Amino acid sequence: MNKVPNNRAWWLVLPMLLLVAFSAIVPLMTVxxxxxxxxxDANTRFFTGTEWFVQMLNDPALQAALGRQFAFSLTILVIxxxxxxxxxxxxxxxxxxxxxxxxxxxLPLLIPWNVVGSIWQIFTRGDIGLMGFSLRQLGYPYNIxxxxxxxxxxxxxxxxxxxxxxxxxxxxxxxxxxxxxYYQAARIDRASRWAVFRYIQLxxxxxxxxxxxxxxxxxxxxxxxxxxxLTGGGPGSATTFLSQSLAIMATAQFDxxxxxxxxxxxxxxxxxxxxxxxTAIMNLQKDRQGGSRHD
Amino acid sequence: MAEIRLxxxxxxxxxxxxxxxxxxxxxxxHTWEQGGAYALLGPSGCGKSTLLNIxxxxxxxxxxxxLFDGVQVNELPPEERNIAQVFQxxxxxxxxxxxxNLAFPLRNVGTSEERVRERVEEVADIxxxxxxxxxxxxxxxxxxxxxxxxxxxxxxxxxxxxxFDEPLTVIDPQLKWKLRRKLKEIHQRFAVTMIYVTxxxxxxxxxxxxxxxxxxxxxxxxxxxxxxxxxxAHTFVGYFxxxxxxxxFTPQLDADGALVGGQPLPLxxxxxxxxxxxxxxxxxxxxxxxxEFIEVVSADxxxxxxxxxxxxDLGTYRIVTASLGSxxxxxxxxxxLDPATSCIHLYFPERWLGLYVDERxxxxxx
Numbered sequence: 001m002n003k004v005p006n007n008r009a010w011w012l013v014l015p016m017l018l019l020v021a022f023s024a025i026v027p028l029m030t031v032x033x034x035x036x037x038x039x040x041d042a043n044t045r046f047f048t049g050t051e052w053f054v055q056m057l058n059d060p061a062l063q064a065a066l067g068r069q070f071a072f073s074l075t076i077l078v079i080x081x082x083x084x085x086x087x088x089x090x091x092x093x094x095x096x097x098x099x100x101x102x103x104x105x106x107l108p109l110l111i112p113w114n115v116v117g118s119i120w121q122i123f124t125r126g127d128i129g130l131m132g133f134s135l136r137q138l139g140y141p142y143n144i145x146x147x148x149x150x151x152x153x154x155x156x157x158x159x160x161x162x163x164x165x166x167x168x169x170x171x172x173x174x175x176x177x178x179x180x181x182y183y184q185a186a187r188i189d190r191a192s193r194w195a196v197f198r199y200i201q202l203x204x205x206x207x208x209x210x211x212x213x214x215x216x217x218x219x220x221x222x223x224x225x226x227x228x229x230l231t232g233g234g235p236g237s238a239t240t241f242l243s244q245s246l247a248i249m250a251t252a253q254f255d256x257x258x259x260x261x262x263x264x265x266x267x268x269x270x271x272x273x274x275x276x277x278x279t280a281i282m283n284l285q286k287d288r289q290g291g292s293r294h295d
Numbered sequence: 296m297a298e299i300r301l302x303x304x305x306x307x308x309x310x311x312x313x314x315x316x317x318x319x320x321x322x323x324x325h326t327w328e329q330g331g332a333y334a335l336l337g338p339s340g341c342g343k344s345t346l347l348n349i350x351x352x353x354x355x356x357x358x359x360x361x362l363f364d365g366v367q368v369n370e371l372p373p374e375e376r377n378i379a380q381v382f383q384x385x386x387x388x389x390x391x392x393x394x395x396n397l398a399f400p401l402r403n404v405g406t407s408e409e410r411v412r413e414r415v416e417e418v419a420d421i422x423x424x425x426x427x428x429x430x431x432x433x434x435x436x437x438x439x440x441x442x443x444x445x446x447x448x449x450x451x452x453x454x455x456x457x458x459f460d461e462p463l464t465v466i467d468p469q470l471k472w473k474l475r476r477k478l479k480e481i482h483q484r485f486a487v488t489m490i491y492v493t494x495x496x497x498x499x500x501x502x503x504x505x506x507x508x509x510x511x512x513x514x515x516x517x518x519x520x521x522x523x524x525x526x527x528a529h530t531f532v533g534y535f536x537x538x539x540x541x542x543x544f545t546p547q548l549d550a551d552g553a554l555v556g557g558q559p560l561p562l563x564x565x566x567x568x569x570x571x572x573x574x575x576x577x578x579x580x581x582x583x584x585x586x587e588f589i590e591v592v593s594a595d596x597x598x599x600x601x602x603x604x605x606x607x608d609l610g611t612y613r614i615v616t617a618s619l620g621s622x623x624x625x626x627x628x629x630x631x632l633d634p635a636t637s638c639i640h641l642y643f644p645e646r647w648l649g650l651y652v653d654e655r656x657x658x659x660x661x
Binding site: 179182184185187199204 | 351352353372373374378379380382383384386388389390391399400403404444447448
């Protein structure tokens with residue numbers, strides 16, 4: 001095949017560029033626009049440069065929310081990833097049981113965020129909620145509106161209930177893709193159950209797990225509706241995460257400039273974490289491929 | 296090291312097999328002696344792999360017994376049978392190095408590292424894998440991977456038997472030949488029982504001392520490559536072994552003797568009696584002769600006249616397709632035959648004629 005360099009081919013990129021411009025770049029630029037101005041009304045505005053950014057980064061309340069946000073995301077990842085893998089390993093491989101379990105596991109994923117919050121809000125009530133009432137009957141003074149620890153544990157529990165299925169389903173599909181011959185060979189080689197997991201299943205799950213972790217990180221880092229409905233961010237600000245802080249600032253206080261600056265910082269953090277994680281994993285794999293010649 | 300005996304063995308993949316058609320393996324009794332090099336030959340779907348998986352323990356047979364040195368092992372899983380098996384497609388543990396792959400079966404049973412190193416290096420040497428030892432298995436080519444798979448089977452020196460399930464399918468033809476030689480070498484060196492499943496007769500006859508030909512769930516013949524060629528015990532063996540396969544035909548009988556395409560077929564009185572006897576007992580009687588054993592003779596020597604309908608030149612020899620009345624048969628001829636010949640005289644030597652009743656060979660006392 002002869003390749004002819006022709007720079008006019010760049011015009012072919014134009015439709016894509018327009019599409020991306022209208023769907024992403026233009027809306028994003030309006031946010032950038034707000035983030036460097038102080039807007040009083042439609043006609044009065046001042047250029048502020050990086051002032052809002054500096055202010056946001058130094059805001060103790062936001063710093064605390066950011067800390068809570070990281071703590072939350074890490075906690076649910078640490079619980080959901082091993083739990084999801086475990087569930088996937090236990091799920092039946094075929095037959096009507098497989099279909100049944102698949103439906104049951106998928107169920108939580110189909111419930112809208114607000115509804116999940118409401119379900120748990122009722123579930124945890126001390127007077128009529130199954131969990132809240134039972135715990136109190138057992139002698140534990142369970143109260144998510146006054147005890148920050150209770151609120152935290154409940155939100156983590158809620159997220160685990162809602163989203164572990166995603167990891168489980170991804171891993172399940174990954175496990176299904178492993179040819180039977182691998183398990184047969186492992187039996188012939190007298191491999192233990194642990195060795196089968198460590199050397200056959202886990203390596204084959206790496207790719208789906210990377211996707212699972214990325215999805216769950218982004219998702220949980222942006223969590224909003226569920227804690228908002230369940231605890232309203234309380235008690236105090238114990239469960240106020242970044243999205244909620246942002247929503248209050250932008251819609252309740254109409255601080256457009258600071259909210260815009262904050263949005264951009266928020267966006268960049270997610271982008272940065274995902275990029276670092278993805279690059280790290282890919283490098284790990286590259287080492288496995290390239291760095292294996294020691295001779 | 297063990298003698299493997301299959302006693303009244305049968306297997307069906309169905310829970311409630313209702314008839315013979317439901318069985319992947321029909322009732323059989325068969326012994327693989329300790330130290331033999333065997334091939335299990337048959338077309339796809341004849342039950343070869345099923346039989347192999349029953350021996351290794353990946354499948355539990357529905358009926359009958361599997362005996363290792365006289366001990367029943369039916370319920371034992373493969374890990375307790377001490378058997379090695381190499382599969383059709385390479386199975387390597389991607390994240391491990393070649394060394395670790397080969398060491399895996401030994402380390403799983405807690406072999407000392409010193410012994411592991413010794414064995415792995417020995418096997419790597421046999422399979423020409425020494426240079427690849429430190430490499431990750433995922434970066435190997437398909438045939439290197441298959442060598443690793445085979446290596447994992449060979450590295451254990453205490454196995455009862457090594458089973459190969461069409462192990463050379465993914466290997467280049469040239470390397471195939473080399474690896475087959477290697478396997479033969481390994482067999483001679485360690486005297487371990489090897490059973491080699493294949494659908495390729497050449498592969499079977501170059502590897503094995505004795506070949507078991509499988510057809511529709513049964514072993515129809517178990518013998519040396521020569522026996523399979525010269526005296527197929529079943530018409531299927533006649534078709535399947537040899538290229539082209541055996542010619543089969545049903546002769547007509549009259550008061551004087553047998554006729555083929557209206558021409559008399561010279562037979563001894565003994566053979567004639569056996570043929571008459573067989574045809575009086577069964578409707579399904581055929582005679583078989585290999586294309587290699589049919590002789591082209593001159594008209595004076597009393598051969599049967601046949602018309603040549605096709606001639607295929609295969610370089611060192613030719614295959615003639617000839618018609619004897621309604622019978623079409625293949626004859627292997629040498630270069631001396633004039634390609635333009637339209638009529639030849641054929642002679643069927645009696646010692647190479649097989650008598651088949653209900654598809655099975657009946658020996659004729661001479």
